[in-house]
Amino acid sequence: MRKEKTCIPAPAVDALVREVIARVADKWTMLVLGALEEHGTLRFTRLAEFVEGVSQKMLTKTVRQMEADGLVTRTVHPVIPPHVDYALTPLGRSLGAAFCGVWKWAEKNHAKVEASRKAFSKKHSG
Template identity: 60%
Template sequence: MACDLDCDPSKEAMVREILERIADKWTLLVIEALDRETDIRFSRLQERVGNISQKMLTKTLRQLERDGLVTRRVHPTVPPRVDYRLTPLGESLGEAVCGMWMWVEKHVEAVEDARRTFDGRSERPAA
């Protein structure tokens, strides 16, 4: 009903690979941050994403750059300054990611209620 996907098996493999690549904890948060604020510096990005280590931020950004989703610009100043922004391709992905984010925002309560109900059920085997 909702999706109307094609059925080309060789393409599907690639779709999955890319989806798995993107559907990752840090990647989504980084895309979100880049969508909110453009031409953002490494350290600033680290603040915005929150609790991401340098290593993971670098790695995530490299992957996004490789996939053509972000642009990395180095300013040859001292101290060095590097900023990142979404490419047009990245921006279009940003919209889809926002769709998920907004879904979550809208339904946090519902999910938490469901969890309480579920956990409550299993904690009460007998009265």
């Protein structure tokens, strides 16, 4: 077992962190997390409305992976036409909360990043 002070995770934890970062870095996962956090349980079509720009195929792929990871639940209601609801699990809510810090950081530092980008662009544009 590694010491907590070093902040170097065990290989299995490191692998999970890399997978979660890759998944959450995918914009659709983050947008689905945000939509479900803000609006609660949503039908597939309503979720698609809140995740602007996502195709049906990509949304299906995203929510399936999120379900496999334990981030969302999928409830199929046996009616015609089929009614499918998606909701965040406690694990999904905790992931959203963990990444909330990124939004807070971006909000706090947006102007600094933009200024830096402009300065870089001006310096390297010729």
